[in-house]
Amino acid sequence: MTDFLSTGTLPDEYRDLALTVRDFAQKVVAPVSAKHDAEHSFPYEVVAGMAEMGLFGLPFPEEYGGMGGDYFALCLALEELGKVDQSVAITLEAGVSLGAMPVYRFGNEKQKLEWLPQLASGRALGAFGLTEPGAGSDAGGTRTTAVLDGGEWLINGSKQFITNSGTDITRLVTVTAVTGVSNGKKEISTILVPADTPGFVAEPAYNKVGWNASDTHPLSFTDVRVPEENLLGERGRGYANFLRILDEGRIAIAALSVGAAQGCVDESVRYAREREAFGQAIVRNQAIAFKIARMEARAHAARTAYYDAAALMLSGKPFKKQASIAKLVASEAAMDNARDATQIFGGYGFMNEYAVARHYRDSKILEIGEGTTEVQLLLIGRELGL
Template sequence: MTDYLSTGQLPEDYRDLKNTVADFAQTVVAPVAAEHDANHTFPYEVVAGMADLGLFGLPFPEEYGGQGGDYFALCLALEELGKVDQSVAITLEAGVSLGAMPIYRFGTEEQKQKWLPQLAAGRALGAFGLTEPGAGSDAGGTKTTAKLDGDQWIINGSKQFITNSGTDITEIVTVTAVTGERDGKKEISTIVVPTDTPGFVAEPAYNKVGWNASDTHPLSFTDVRVPAENLLGERGRGYANFLRILDEGRIAIAALSTGAAQGCVDESVKYAKEREAFGRPIGRNQAIAFKIARMEARAHAARAAYYDAAALMLAGKPFKKQAAIAKLVASEAAMDNARDATQIHGGYGFMNEYAVARHYRDSKILEIGEGTTEVQLMLVARELGL
């Protein structure tokens, strides 16, 4: 990635992947995006296509059913998908980063062998249940509990805004829960809950502003019993481990956001060349041309930021600050570009069948999910010693 920043040329394997996903996005995803958005339906046929391409297994070793690639490969795929349909892109991002990655990072060998092959193949989806009505970034607000009863955990509580949690192919949800107390503070652990466990309920899906083809539910747990060996990672390290997952996930969300920002540029350039007003294409008007130029600059800066964070991550170097910067810059670029693209399209930009209208509705959550803009600013400030 550092080579790309200086030369503008990706290595061949990354370039081939990017081109393959770009073709899939344009020929398979884009034609059905408006329909799934309008009907609020989960795009099972698109997800199956992504599974066939091996996208869900990109960053995982072949021994667990993965493609033997890396996290940057996943990010490239997310950028291309994000250009045309953020709902599809977040389905992949959450399925890999939040669903499968915790199993890979913190699971026992038995847990990896049990769950990763299905998740990496895209035949099943996983989800991560962190957020609650009064808890998300504030771990101290966690109220879901898990009590050890012999060789079983008994889980009670609720979660909200959980992506990929209620599809027909959702197999597991990893949840954070209070498992005791340490030094006067809540001990928070993570436990894997198969979705067919009695007492687990994915409540009716949310009616959202955007990401309408993405699956999002509140969850409830009523005396849910799972084996003690479903504890993921060390007891009491659940929240700390998930913070690491979030650091990685911010790079992935930045890649998705970059795709959204670039998609708005691409749509605006096309429209500005075709749309005529007062006898000439509107792109020949400096006001429009300059607006699109600024949009391109935002997308370029966002891409450079997530490439840089990914390079540090893969090199095994500290990347927390760079991941937060990438997520901050890219999510704001997506929202700003969506607003400008809608303005450029005029009345057409307000029609839902147009991609820029979907980006306008979809992009706001990029400034909220997996750490709000304010959280990113807080993280950067802390890294600066403030």
């Protein structure tokens, strides 16, 4: 198997970053992944290590406490982390693209100076409260309300499936809420809610199929009051703004998915060389070799797709279609590779202590979160004029 980074196609600074994160993933993340997965425990020590490396600040300017990098640098880090532990990777992805990025993209200077240094440092996590029981893919079905009352927003409602919303270091949740009605349509805005605000509760964590070391909670808001100045961006533009955040986030999820797909390849190559059956290593079996070759092809094609989408985004060109394509093919590659890797491992692939078993459980959500497969097909079709 050819190491993609060794081909020299990446500029040195990107390649060096990827190799540094790869080393961290192998030496720090991988040894504790099975433990945190089994215990459903949040890996605070791993997050602290990522914070020390500056990973949470990768795409933000130094003036806000960031590393002065870009979104592609974040994607490279997510790919390397995704190879060994999707829970750790999604903690970083959500902390940056959903927690901090809305403040960076749409916040005023006061909001940026107050929140970004905390979030970019990794010492604090932010979350984005969009999904509700009746408003997932149909985000326009939002029922959470925010009413101005005496210079404060009075917020009532609930959210579900919110990542990074209940950790000991969660400091901020940005909430979409109905703030009025305009031309017969709901006016949806986004509001910053500090995690210690009275009336805001992160309910007990979910018992999930995968991503067991990732923090995910339903949230409730009961007469939550925050200052009127906590409005993030223009009133009534909350839904539209978040669609931009989702477009970017799909590239990041694609990168994470590529990491998962490549991790399955790497584990399968290693196992097939070591495992013997009928007097020879199973890699000598052409059926096994072909299966792994197809897995590698999927990972490579998906990587090319997210590289393309990221390049368009960073150049300021339209990238919505390419982001959806990348998210679609990469999430399917992760799921297909996890299935094939589990088959190659046989009975061992069904044991949770093996990385491929965790990838098998973890990868399904990649076809659902930040826009389901069906939503991506819908978006791609729209971009084609269908």
